[in-house]
Amino acid sequence: MDRISALRNVEEALSEFEAGECDLASMERRVRGVLRTYATEFAEQDAYRASGDGAADGVVVLASSPSEARERVADLADVTRDAVSVDRVE
Known part of the structure; x- marks a missing residue:
């Protein structure tokens, strides 16, 4: 996952939260998953x-x-x- 893709995925999660399509815990899990995927792929660790x-x-x-x-x-x-x-x- 590249940086732009990660940012788009976080933006999508925030938009769904703002629209009432998901709750805070779901948005947090999703954003945490995006960040962890980005970080581990970027650092290769x-x-x-x-x-x-x-x-x-x-x-x-x-x-x-x-x-x-x-x-x-x-x-x-x-x-x-x-x-x-x-x-x-x-």
Whole structure:
């Protein structure tokens, strides 16, 4: 998915929400899916969701491997790498 396609898909989701054709949760899921697809295709990496203590819990990063993902989450959340576990987001 290229940038223009991603923007069109987000615009379409916003338009449907504004017209009352979908609810907020549906629009959020759709936009999140568009952004995740764009980001993972652009970066040619996988998305990983962290679980762990405090600020690390729920953080999503793009990385080439689980160990790289743990490192990125640890840096972003300012926690130790051992305090973070990650799962690939499908």
